[in-house]
Structures are given as C-alpha cells and as structure tokens.
Amino acid sequence: MAFKQVTSPHAHSAQSTSKVMQLVIWATVPGILALTWQFGWGSLINVVIASVTALICEAIVVKMRGRSVAFYLSDYSALVTALLLALSLPPLAPWWIIVVGTVFSIVVAKQLYGGLGYNPFNPAMVGYVVLLISFPIQMTTWVAPLALLPEGISHPGLVESLQIVFGSINPVDGVTGATPLDMFKHSSGLLVDQVYEREPLFNLAMFAGAGWEWVNIAFLAGGLILLSNRIFTWHGPLGMLGALALMSVIFYDSGSSTSPGTPMMHLFSGASMFGAFFILTDPVSSAVSNRGRLIYGALIGVLVYIIRAWGNYPDAVAFAVLIANFAAPFIDNYTLPRTYGHTDRRRATEKEEG
Amino acid sequence: MCAEACPASLLPQQLFWYAQAQDHERLEAHNLFDCIECGACSYVCPSNIPLVQYYRAAKGEIRHAQDEKVKADHARERFEFHKERIEQAEREKEEKRAARREAALKAKANPPAADKTDGASGSKAEAKPSSSAADIIAAAQARAAAKQASPEDQQAKLERTIAATEQRLIVAEEKLAEAIASDSDKQAVFSAAVENTRQKLQQSKTKLAELTA
Numbered sequence: 001m002a003f004k005q006v007t008s009p010h011a012h013s014a015q016s017t018s019k020v021m022q023l024v025i026w027a028t029v030p031g032i033l034a035l036t037w038q039f040g041w042g043s044l045i046n047v048v049i050a051s052v053t054a055l056i057c058e059a060i061v062v063k064m065r066g067r068s069v070a071f072y073l074s075d076y077s078a079l080v081t082a083l084l085l086a087l088s089l090p091p092l093a094p095w096w097i098i099v100v101g102t103v104f105s106i107v108v109a110k111q112l113y114g115g116l117g118y119n120p121f122n123p124a125m126v127g128y129v130v131l132l133i134s135f136p137i138q139m140t141t142w143v144a145p146l147a148l149l150p151e152g153i154s155h156p157g158l159v160e161s162l163q164i165v166f167g168s169i170n171p172v173d174g175v176t177g178a179t180p181l182d183m184f185k186h187s188s189g190l191l192v193d194q195v196y197e198r199e200p201l202f203n204l205a206m207f208a209g210a211g212w213e214w215v216n217i218a219f220l221a222g223g224l225i226l227l228s229n230r231i232f233t234w235h236g237p238l239g240m241l242g243a244l245a246l247m248s249v250i251f252y253d254s255g256s257s258t259s260p261g262t263p264m265m266h267l268f269s270g271a272s273m274f275g276a277f278f279i280l281t282d283p284v285s286s287a288v289s290n291r292g293r294l295i296y297g298a299l300i301g302v303l304v305y306i307i308r309a310w311g312n313y314p315d316a317v318a319f320a321v322l323i324a325n326f327a328a329p330f331i332d333n334y335t336l337p338r339t340y341g342h343t344d345r346r347r348a349t350e351k352e353e354g
Numbered sequence: 355m356c357a358e359a360c361p362a363s364l365l366p367q368q369l370f371w372y373a374q375a376q377d378h379e380r381l382e383a384h385n386l387f388d389c390i391e392c393g394a395c396s397y398v399c400p401s402n403i404p405l406v407q408y409y410r411a412a413k414g415e416i417r418h419a420q421d422e423k424v425k426a427d428h429a430r431e432r433f434e435f436h437k438e439r440i441e442q443a444e445r446e447k448e449e450k451r452a453a454r455r456e457a458a459l460k461a462k463a464n465p466p467a468a469d470k471t472d473g474a475s476g477s478k479a480e481a482k483p484s485s486s487a488a489d490i491i492a493a494a495q496a497r498a499a500a501k502q503a504s505p506e507d508q509q510a511k512l513e514r515t516i517a518a519t520e521q522r523l524i525v526a527e528e529k530l531a532e533a534i535a536s537d538s539d540k541q542a543v544f545s546a547a548v549e550n551t552r553q554k555l556q557q558s559k560t561k562l563a564e565l566t567a
C-alpha cells in the first residue's frame with residue numbers, strides 16, 4: 001500500500017491572505033473617520049467609488065486570465081489597493097479621477113505584472129503618481145479642514161458632495177484650501193514662527209496643521225493595531241519615520257525663512273503616517289529581510305524629505321515609495337540575514353561578482 | 355511573516371522565488387541547504403504556498419546537477435587525455451615525415467652524379483662476394499632500385515646494409531680467429547673474406563655520410 005507523501009507542515013495557521021487584508025481594511029477605519037470628520041464626505045465617496053471600480057476591474061481581468069473570479073475577489077487585495085488609493089486622493093475629487101487611478105492601479109500596476117504577489121511596485125502608489133502627473137490641478141486641490149472653514153460655511157453634505165464629485169455643481173468658495181505642506185512650500189521669506197502666527201492652518205492646530213494632525217494620529221493608531229497583530233514588523237515604519245525626523249531636524253535651520261518646516265509638521269502632516277504604516281509595509285513590493293526593510297524605510301524617509309523640501313511636489317510619499325520599490329531587489333541582494341550557524345552574512349550576488 | 359518564522363533565519367520568500375526560477379546559484383547564496391525543512395514558513399504563509407516542497411525539489415535538483423557536473427568533468431578529463439595522446443602520436447609521426455622530407459630535398463639538391471655513384475656503391479653493398487654472376491644481376495637490380503627509390507628509402511636501405519655488413523664482419527672475424535686457433539688451412543680464405551667485408555662496410559658508410567651530409 002502506497003502512502004501519499006506530504007512534506008511538512010501538516011497543519012496550517014488560520015492566517016490567510018483574506019484575513020490579513022481584512023485586518024488592514026479595519027485598521028484604516030480610524031483614518032477614514034478622521035478624514036471624514038475633518039474634511040467631509042469626500043473621502044468616503046472616494047472609497048466607495050474606488051472599491052466598486054477595483055472589484056469590477058479585478059473581476060474582468062481575472063476572468064480574462066482564465067482564473068477563478070470568486071477566489072481572487074475573496075482575497076480582498078483589490079479592495080485594499082482601492083482603499084489605499086482612495087484615501088490618498090483629495091476628497092471631493094471628480095469621479096473620473098478616482099476611476100482612472102483605480103483602473104490603472106488594478107489593471108496595469110497589479111494584474112499585468114501577474115497579480116497579487118508579483119507586482120514590483122505598490123499598485124495604489126502607481127495609480128496615485130499617474131494621476132498626480134496627468135491631472136495636477138485636481139490632485140492638489142484639497143478641501144479645507146473643519147477648523148478652517150469660513151464663518152457660516154460647512155462641508156457639503158452627502159448629496160451635495162455627490163453632486164460635486166459627479167460634476168454637476170462646483171464647491172462653494174472657501175471649501176478648498178492649501179495643505180500645510182503646500183503652505184510651507186509657498187511661504188518663503190517668512191520665518192517659521194511668523195508662518196505659525198499668521199496662518200490659521202497652523203495657529204488653530206496643536207502641533208502640525210489643523211485637521212491633518214488628527215488624520216495622521218488616526219493612521220498612526222491604525223498602524224499600531226496592525227503592528228500589534230504582527231501583520232508587519234516595526235522596521236519599515238520606524239526606518240521611514242526615523243529618517244524623516246532626522247532629516248527634518250538636521251535641515252530645520254532653526255526656523256529661518258528658508259526652513260522646510262518643523263519636524264513635527266513633517267511627521268504629522270501630509271501622508272507621513274499613512275505612508276509609513278499602510279504603504280511601505282506592503283510585503284510584496286518592499287524589501288524582504290528586517291535589515292532590508294529598515295534600509296528601505298529609511299530610504300523612503302530621506303526621499304520624502306528631499307522631495308518635500310527641494311522638489312516640485314508638496315508631498316512625496318508616492319514618489320519616494322516607487323523609487324524605493326525600484327531599489328528593493330537591490331537592497332535585498334545585500335541584506336541577507338546571517339543564517340543560523342553561519343558566521344557571516346552572505347550576498348546574493350557573490351557568484352556573479354566572482 | 356515567513357522570514358520571522360524561520361528558525362534558521364532564512365528568507366523563505368526569496369528562496370521560493372529563486373526555486374521557481376531554478377536559479378541554483380542564488381539559492382545556494384541564500385543558504386538553501388541550511389533549510390531544515392521544518393515547515394514553519396509554510397505554516398504561517400497566508401497564501402498556503404507549499405514552500406517546503408519547492409525547497410526539497412530545488413535541493414534535489416541542485417544535488418543532481420552537482421553529480422552530473424562531476425560525471426561530466428570526469429568524462430571531459432578522460433577525453434582530453436585521449437586527445438592529448440593521439441596528438442602526441444601524430445606529432446611524432448609528423449616529425450619523422452618532416453625529417454625524411456628534408457633529407458629528400460637535400461638529395462635532390464645534389465647533382466645526379468652522386469646518384470650514379472650511389473647506385474654503384476649500393477650495388478656493391480648489396481652484392482654477395484661469392485658469385486660474380488649473381489653479383490652482376492644483384493648490382494643491376496640494386497641500381498634500378500636505387501634509381502627508383504626515394505632518397506629516404508636509399509638512406510634506410512644503406513643503414514640496413516651497414517647493420518647487416520657489420521654483423522657479417524663480426525661473424526667473419528670470429529671464423530678467422532677460429533681458423534687461426536685451430537691452425538686451419540682455410541686461414542687465407544677467411545682473412546680475405548674479412549678484408550672484403552670490411553671494405554664493403556667502409557664503402558657503405560661513406561655513402562651514407564654523403565647522403566646525409
């Protein structure tokens with residue numbers, strides 16, 4: 001009688017891709033709530049449009065590739081990509097922006113490369129960068145945070161927001177405004193203290209720009225939930241936030257008029273926390289070893305700061321992440337961990353180098 | 355997740371990647387052979403990839419490839435040795451051929467007169483001292499042969515003749531010594547024969563010297 005030979009292990013943990021993805025989705029809830037609280041219904045509408053588009057695209061492509069649609073849709077990865085993209089797009093952006101970005105993320109950046117697990121770049125960030133380069137105006141008009149709305153004006157309600165998104169009406173004046181990073185970029189000639197005094201965006205805030213700090217704190221909380229569930233290790237986020245903090249301390253320039261901003265502002269505005277915990281922790285496109293992730297995170301942190309301070313774009317997480325995605329295989333080659341029982345680390349390319 | 359689970363601090367994700375690509379060099383650089391096949395990586399894998407199966411298959415492939423390489427190396431060594439030997443033999447033959455060709459060229463460079471003397475003395479060397487008729491026939495044959503024969507052949511023949519004549523000289527001298535010892539009346543005959551052979555040897559040697567000069 002022949003026994004079927006099965007290799008170890010003979011049991012599996014309950015952790016599956018769909019569980020991991022669900023957890024990620026839950027962890028964005030605080031962030032979504034904070035965005036909705038501070039910026040109105042826009043973000044929620046983004047999320048809904050992007051999710052629907054992503055599921056439809058994923059289903060079509062998977063069908064065309066001759067795979068099981070139900071299986072691939074039930075791993076929730078398309079939903080996570082859509083969610084991450086939707087949260088990084090400005091609220092109340094026109095619907096077609098969201099659709100174009102999502103289609104690009106899912107179809108080009110993910111499925112054309114072979115689907116989940118084979119994409120060299122973070123799909124959500126590819127979508128975001130494509131949009132940012134193609135439609136800069138729509139992509140840089142942010143809604144003003146709650147505290148900054150002019151007297152008597154509130155964020156548009158749900159119905160009104162939908163009308164704005166689908167282009168039938170224009171938002172009321174004063175509903176849109178600059179982000180803290182924009183503000184610093186265009187405030188040359190003023191000392192940091194003056195900027196803080198003059199701009200309500202800063203003097204109505206606790207430490208990093210009204211509204212934005214809440215959003216970042218919420219994403220930080222969500223990230224910590226994921227970290228405590230061991231969805232990723234601390235190396236990537238710490239590398240990025242550490243490098244970003246270090247860079248902004250070094251170049252703070254004691255608040256002179258050319259200073260790119262305070263360290264607190266860099267850590268808690270824009271997409272810093274979102275990027276650190278939800279974007280660069282993507283296990284597919286990041287480096288694989290812990291040391292590699294630390295370097296990968298630090299690289300992103302440095303790049304984010306460089307592009308924010310001296311580049312043309314006010315925020316830079318997407319660009320930095322994509323550049324680091326390029327570098328990830330290279331980092332991997334030189335950061336193999338020391339294998340148990342060995343005295344040295346090895347390099348993956350040692351044979352080719354001769 | 356798998357990298358955190360691995361007790362040997364390997365990178366199961368990379369190993370899987372390179373195992374699929376059958377990149378043996380990378381696999382060894384990632385210390386695939388330190389994998390203890392515990393299955394921890396596969397246990398935590400959210401995609402339930404049967405990692406250990408891939409690793410075992412890859413290890414088998416690498417071992418197989420190594421065995422094949424040893425075999426191939428051995429075969430190549432043998433083949434190279436064989437080739438070397440054949441070449442050595444070829445070279446020796448070629449050297450001989452070249453030497454002979456050179457000799458021929460030299461012989462051609464000499465005037466035909468030398469050829470004639472060659473033929474004449476060659477006949478004498480071949481000739482048997484006892485019978486004059488046989489002597490004449492043999493001389494004629496030898497002349498014809500010498501004319502046809504190539505210089506190498508001539509030289510070879512001369513060498514053979516010298517060797518044979520030397521042998522005969524030794525035998526004749528022994529016989530002469532015997533005759534002297536037993537005080538035989540054949541002493542004169544034997545001493546003439548010795549003298550004759552000695553002369554012939556001398557002639558052949560000079561001819562050879564001419565030929566090879």
Ligand code: SF4
Binds near residue numbers: 389390391
């Ligand atoms: S099976 Fe090998 S690679 Fe996987 S955890 Fe065990 S030792 Fe590490």
